[in-house]
Amino acid sequence: MEIRQLRTFMCIVKLGSFSQAAQFLGYTQSSVTTHIQLLEKELNTVLFERFGHQLMLTTDGERLYEYADSITRLAEDAKNDLDHSASPRGPIIIGMPESLCVYHLSELLQEYISLYPEVELKLKFGISSDFRLLLRKNMMDIAFFLEKTISDHDLVASFLWSEPIVLAASPRNELSRLERIDARHLKGQTLIFVEAGSIYRSMLEKKLAKASVRPRSILEIGQIQTIKQFAVNNLGITVLPLIAVKEEIAAGTLVALPWEGTELQTSAFMVYHKEKWLSHNISSFIRLVRERLLK
Numbered sequence: 001m002e003i004r005q006l007r008t009f010m011c012i013v014k015l016g017s018f019s020q021a022a023q024f025l026g027y028t029q030s031s032v033t034t035h036i037q038l039l040e041k042e043l044n045t046v047l048f049e050r051f052g053h054q055l056m057l058t059t060d061g062e063r064l065y066e067y068a069d070s071i072t073r074l075a076e077d078a079k080n081d082l083d084h085s086a087s088p089r090g091p092i093i094i095g096m097p098e099s100l101c102v103y104h105l106s107e108l109l110q111e112y113i114s115l116y117p118e119v120e121l122k123l124k125f126g127i128s129s130d131f132r133l134l135l136r137k138n139m140m141d142i143a144f145f146l147e148k149t150i151s152d153h154d155l156v157a158s159f160l161w162s163e164p165i166v167l168a169a170s171p172r173n174e175l176s177r178l179e180r181i182d183a184r185h186l187k188g189q190t191l192i193f194v195e196a197g198s199i200y201r202s203m204l205e206k207k208l209a210k211a212s213v214r215p216r217s218i219l220e221i222g223q224i225q226t227i228k229q230f231a232v233n234n235l236g237i238t239v240l241p242l243i244a245v246k247e248e249i250a251a252g253t254l255v256a257l258p259w260e261g262t263e264l265q266t267s268a269f270m271v272y273h274k275e276k277w278l279s280h281n282i283s284s285f286i287r288l289v290r291e292r293l294l295k
């Protein structure tokens with residue numbers, strides 16, 4: 001029985017599927033399956049069973065989970081207690097929106113890697129709702145949120161900076177000629193969004209719903225660079241952090257539409273769970289963020 005097999009087993013339980021666990025851990029699905037098969041063979045039992053599309057723990061699986069949780073925690077405690085090396089080492093899992101990584105945090109990440117080359121930095125792109133779940137399941141160490149405010153009682157959040165949001169379109173778009181626009185002007189327009197759940201998409205969708213406005217269509221695209229190119233080609237209007245379209249606006253390939261009404265703005269936060277054990281590598285990262293970015 002290996003620690004990595006137990007961690008794979010716990011990851012499947014927390015995420016609810018072999019495929020999601022494989023994606024999160026960076027394994028092939030066949031490797032995840034092999035880990036479970038080896039555990040089942042060694043323990044002479046079955047750990048999972050399926051009811052339709054739902055993956056369920058067997059009674060023995062439930063019992064093993066309790067042991068696995070204790071074993072992996074003890075292993076981590078032993079490592080933290082006995083590792084007296086001066087330099088941080090080991091893995092650290094950090095979640096962040098793509099826009100923050102590309103336009104705000106890349107230099108800081110590079111500095112951290114240079115300072116602590118023995119740390120294995122693992123970045124996960126996504127949205128705040130996903131990060132909350134992973135932080136609470138102790139499957140992510142630190143996350144960066146884009147939100148107006150954070151009031152979760154079980155999370156420790158440090159405000160970093162205010163992040164203005166803009167509606168961006170091609171200068172060929174008809175709305176670029178208006179002095180002021182509001183939600184009503186977006187009726188019949190094509191909107192280009194990142195995945196559902198992002199704060200800036202949600203902000204605009206709420207304003208459209210309040211004004212009873214329906215766009216002609218919505219394009220959902222996962223990559224910010226592709227979203228910007230679609231907008232440059234006048235295939236629709238997008239909403240993104242200003243920093244993500246600053247160069248295109250300066251070059252004249254995109255324009256920031258003059259939004260009227262409540263300001264589109266959010267904030268960046270560094271977040272971790274209040275019960276998280278802050279190992280040497282995690283505390284070193286938090287300290288660097290506070291030294292470089294804390295306002």
